[in-house]
Amino acid sequence: MASVLIVDDVLFARIILRKLLSEAGYDVVGEASNGREAVEKYLSLRPDVVIMDIIMPDMDGIKALKEILEIDPKAKVIMVTSVDHEKRVIECIEAGAKGYIVKPFESSQVINEIERVLSEA
Amino acid sequence: MRLSACCRKHRAGRCRVAASSVSTEGQGGKGPAGLTYRGVGAVPYEGQMVEELQEKVEELRALFGELKNASRVDEVAEEMMRAAHTIKGTASLAGFSKLSQAAHWVETLLELVKDGRLELDDEVRSLLEGFLDSIEDFVRSISIDGTEGSGSIEYLIAKATSLIAGRKGKGAPLPDFFRKRPVYRYTVKVTFDSISDKLPAWVFSLARTLGSLGRILSSTPDIEGFLKKPEKGVNSFTLEVESWLDRENLRKRLAALEGVREVEVDEYGRERTEKKTYKVAVVFREEFPLKAARALLILKDLKNLGEVLSVSPSEEELREGILNAASEFEVSLLTDKKPEEIEAAVKRHPGLKDVRVAEGKVETQKPARHRPRPPMVSRREEKNLDRLMYLLEELFFVSDWTKEALKECKSPELGEVSKRLDELLSKMRGILFDMRTVSMRSIVEEFEPLVSRLAKELGKSVEMEVEGEDLRVDRRIAAALWEVLVHVLKNSVVHGIEKPEERRKAGKAPVGKITVRLLQKGDFVELVVTDDGRGIDPEEIKRRALERGLLTRERAEGLSDEQTLELIFLPGMSTQEVARENSGRGLGLNVVREVIRSLHGRIYVRSEVGKGASFIIQVPFELSIIPAYIVEVGGEEYAVSAIGVTGTISLNREEVRKVGAYITVLNGRPVPAVLLHDLVDFTAIPPEKLEGLVVETGGGSAVLLVDRIVERRDVVVRPLRAILPRVERNIPYTGVTLLGGRRVVPVIDGVAVFDLVLGGERK
Numbered sequence: 001m002a003s004v005l006i007v008d009d010v011l012f013a014r015i016i017l018r019k020l021l022s023e024a025g026y027d028v029v030g031e032a033s034n035g036r037e038a039v040e041k042y043l044s045l046r047p048d049v050v051i052m053d054i055i056m057p058d059m060d061g062i063k064a065l066k067e068i069l070e071i072d073p074k075a076k077v078i079m080v081t082s083v084d085h086e087k088r089v090i091e092c093i094e095a096g097a098k099g100y101i102v103k104p105f106e107s108s109q110v111i112n113e114i115e116r117v118l119s120e121a
Numbered sequence: 122m123r124l125s126a127c128c129r130k131h132r133a134g135r136c137r138v139a140a141s142s143v144s145t146e147g148q149g150g151k152g153p154a155g156l157t158y159r160g161v162g163a164v165p166y167e168g169q170m171v172e173e174l175q176e177k178v179e180e181l182r183a184l185f186g187e188l189k190n191a192s193r194v195d196e197v198a199e200e201m202m203r204a205a206h207t208i209k210g211t212a213s214l215a216g217f218s219k220l221s222q223a224a225h226w227v228e229t230l231l232e233l234v235k236d237g238r239l240e241l242d243d244e245v246r247s248l249l250e251g252f253l254d255s256i257e258d259f260v261r262s263i264s265i266d267g268t269e270g271s272g273s274i275e276y277l278i279a280k281a282t283s284l285i286a287g288r289k290g291k292g293a294p295l296p297d298f299f300r301k302r303p304v305y306r307y308t309v310k311v312t313f314d315s316i317s318d319k320l321p322a323w324v325f326s327l328a329r330t331l332g333s334l335g336r337i338l339s340s341t342p343d344i345e346g347f348l349k350k351p352e353k354g355v356n357s358f359t360l361e362v363e364s365w366l367d368r369e370n371l372r373k374r375l376a377a378l379e380g381v382r383e384v385e386v387d388e389y390g391r392e393r394t395e396k397k398t399y400k401v402a403v404v405f406r407e408e409f410p411l412k413a414a415r416a417l418l419i420l421k422d423l424k425n426l427g428e429v430l431s432v433s434p435s436e437e438e439l440r441e442g443i444l445n446a447a448s449e450f451e452v453s454l455l456t457d458k459k460p461e462e463i464e465a466a467v468k469r470h471p472g473l474k475d476v477r478v479a480e481g482k483v484e485t486q487k488p489a490r491h492r493p494r495p496p497m498v499s500r501r502e503e504k505n506l507d508r509l510m511y512l513l514e515e516l517f518f519v520s521d522w523t524k525e526a527l528k529e530c531k532s533p534e535l536g537e538v539s540k541r542l543d544e545l546l547s548k549m550r551g552i553l554f555d556m557r558t559v560s561m562r563s564i565v566e567e568f569e570p571l572v573s574r575l576a577k578e579l580g581k582s583v584e585m586e587v588e589g590e591d592l593r594v595d596r597r598i599a600a601a602l603w604e605v606l607v608h609v610l611k612n613s614v615v616h617g618i619e620k621p622e623e624r625r626k627a628g629k630a631p632v633g634k635i636t637v638r639l640l641q642k643g644d645f646v647e648l649v650v651t652d653d654g655r656g657i658d659p660e661e662i663k664r665r666a667l668e669r670g671l672l673t674r675e676r677a678e679g680l681s682d683e684q685t686l687e688l689i690f691l692p693g694m695s696t697q698e699v700a701r702e703n704s705g706r707g708l709g710l711n712v713v714r715e716v717i718r719s720l721h722g723r724i725y726v727r728s729e730v731g732k733g734a735s736f737i738i739q740v741p742f743e744l745s746i747i748p749a750y751i752v753e754v755g756g757e758e759y760a761v762s763a764i765g766v767t768g769t770i771s772l773n774r775e776e777v778r779k780v781g782a783y784i785t786v787l788n789g790r791p792v793p794a795v796l797l798h799d800l801v802d803f804t805a806i807p808p809e810k811l812e813g814l815v816v817e818t819g820g821g822s823a824v825l826l827v828d829r830i831v832e833r834r835d836v837v838v839r840p841l842r843a844i845l846p847r848v849e850r851n852i853p854y855t856g857v858t859l860l861g862g863r864r865v866v867p868v869i870d871g872v873a874v875f876d877l878v879l880g881g882e883r884k
Binding site for chain 2: 043067070071073081083086087089090093094098099100102109112113116119120
């Protein structure tokens with residue numbers, strides 16, 4: 001069972017993701033509400049996958065992504081975005097994000113992306 | 122930047138908060154020492170912080186020596202952890218991530234030792250020493266140039282992780298997150314440029330790099346031997362290597378080394394089969410969002426399968442978010458993998474309509490068109506330029522200060538000093554401007570092929586022309602304008618210009634025309650992008666705004682056409698659905714406006730239905746020095762950016778009437794007015810005689826009323842970060858400046874004031 005860390009500043013989004021992931025059989029090992037917390041939790045929890053919102057207060061997703069990758073270049077981070085932020089997603093992919101999912105969440109979309117990323121070497 | 126909040130209230134001069142970094146010594150007691158302004162960006166690392174770091178490093182070193190004393194291990198470890206923790210905290214505050222990580226690892230290792238989960242043996246000791254060395258290096262580098270330098274701790278971290286994972290301590294079990302990091306084995310062949318004197322140096326740097334990314338197991342010819350005694354005629358090495366990097370990343374790192382001509386990285390022991398070139402065509406479903414981002418992810422996967430020879434649209438274009446109208450992209454891939462393997466790799470991604478893998482190259486091999494970019498300058502050079510600019514700006518403040526002092530003591534000698542200072546400053550500014558700027562025209566011209574290609578993909582025909590003077594602007598402004606032009610030109614091609622048959626029916630030439638005109642307008646640059654397309658229909662815009670609830674019906678009726686066109690810059694109008702339909706405009710135009718705003722500039726649009734549209738963009742020449750009006754409200758000074766201000770007026774208070782909002786009469790016509798008092802100081806009472814700045818908003822003229830206009834001058838703008846109280850965030854402050862060298866004054870975007878007020882009415 002793959003372990004997942006959820007990072008989103010919006011409580012509602014975290015609740016939805018947690019529910020969706022738990023139902024799909026993932027082990028949600030932690031939640032963080034900003035980038036700084038995400039980096040700290042990544043260090044202590046070492047989840048298989050991080051699902052992280054791009055736009056957050058107190059260190060945004062892009063910066064947190066870069067820090068996580070600096071700690072662990074093999075980290076698997078999936079970004080959460082909305083349809084009108086393609087530029088930012090591209091910036092994340094360039095920085096080493098392994099995938100992205102688009103809000104509003106669709107469970108098949110989320111699970112497919114996690115599985116795809118997990119299956120990568 | 123630290124700007125004490127009290128200063129907004131007290132105004133410098135009365136405020137006594139002690140200065141921390143700007144020395145006021147040697148001012149002969151002139152002026153209070155209340156300068157609370159502190160450097161931003163360029164010279165941010167105070168000696169104090171560096172000193173503290175150095176102190177902690179020394180402490181760590183000394184303690185590390187004591188660690189040998191077995192009886193005190195726990196105690197010493199704890200002290201070391203404390204020192205490391207301080208370094209970590211300071212480093213992460215200042216944004217030194219490598220330093221903070223290294224300190225973190227020292228802390229982690231010592232904690233494990235202390236808890237008895239890790240035995241303190243030579244291996245652990247040498248690991249700790251490695252981290253200490255790195256910490257020392259980073260701090261040294263920070264003390265010299267304010268950066269951590271290029272040193273890497275990747276290898277140390279990998280070693281630490283695998284050591285912890287592989288070791289069973291005596292006490293509690295290891296936390297399971299220390300999973301062993303995979304290490305891969307590769308056969309690497311590196312070929313250097315034709316033999317030169319530098320070869321030994323290049324080979325040495327190859328060996329060092331591989332050492333920091335993993336380790337070298339063997340090499341032919343033997344690298345060590347070669348370095349001791351360089352052999353003639355050798356310029357290629359085959360190595361067996363271990364590294365935790367994946368193939369593509371390892372290849373990239375090695376290819377970036379100086380003198381390296383070619384790098385091949387293969388999984389160790391993999392049989393070399395014959396490579397073939399495949400054309401991989403990927404078609405997305407029309408409605409699938411963020412296609413370009415997905416295309417980039419797929420491209421990354423393909424790069425891990427083989428060598429990507431070409432991509433269409435180019436990688437640069439994908440990065441810009443451009444994916445052609447057919448939602449398709451093609452890659453030509455040189456690989457030893459089977460076509461089924463390639464197809465399977467691509468098909469793991471969502472949103473696909475079709476994937477085709479066939480032998481052969483992508484035929485339409487277009488010449489790689491690079492993203493028009495301001496000329497490359499090395500990071501170091503760029504940084505130094507920024508620092509020089511920063512110092513120049515500080516000198517401006519000093520010059521201001523001198524003038525202020527001159528008012529008080531009329532010393533003829535000080536007058537001479539001040540004059541000379543100004544002369545030198547203006548010379549320096551001229552030279553720095555030249556160094557930091559690029560030709561705007563050459564950047565605009567680079568868009569021509571992009572525009573005609575995009576038009577072609579949409580079955581249209583467009584000619585683009587660049588007119589006007591060649592102006593030089595700050596490199597960063599040019600970079601931001603580049604982004605703006607991408608959106609605006611794309612918008613004109615996609616939504617403005619009609620297809621040839623439609624144009625013929627309308628009695629126009631089948632080839633559409635887009636003109637970009639460059640003008641100098643006083644203190645700023647004006648760019649006008651005009652197309653002769655179908656124009657923007659205000660009725661259509663109103664309908665959309667109503668649909669999206671951005672406008673009430675009553676408000677809609679009262680809007681002039683010009684005001685209606687302003688609506689296309691609202692966030693809600695620029696969704697993808699709008700862009701996809703032909704009649705609507707608004708492709709990321711709100712983003713465009715944000716970008717322009719951040720430059721203290723403005724953008725508006727003019728259009729005639731059936732004839733075309735013009736986007737008018739105005740920005741300053743420089744990023745941090747902008748023309749502004751200094752105004753007074755309730756005895757306080759404010760700087761209003763001069764862009765968009767077309768004139769000034771004086772009037773009596775009774776000439777301003779309140780009809781819902783304020784209005785006043787300008788050239789015989791009623792125009793909206795805003796009392797700056799209402800935004801910045803509710804308690805200030807406007808005097809009998811008022812003065813006003815006439816602001817050209819996108820929706821027509823408007824007047825910003827103040828007590829008094831003091832002067833028009835250039836001001837140095839420093840960014841404002843969450844310093845002012847929350848209430849004041851409703852005012853479009855774009856930054857702060859220092860007047861008289863020490864009075865902190867907010868800078869206000871005059872045009873945005875009216876957006877704010879009109880926007881407020883919209884809701």
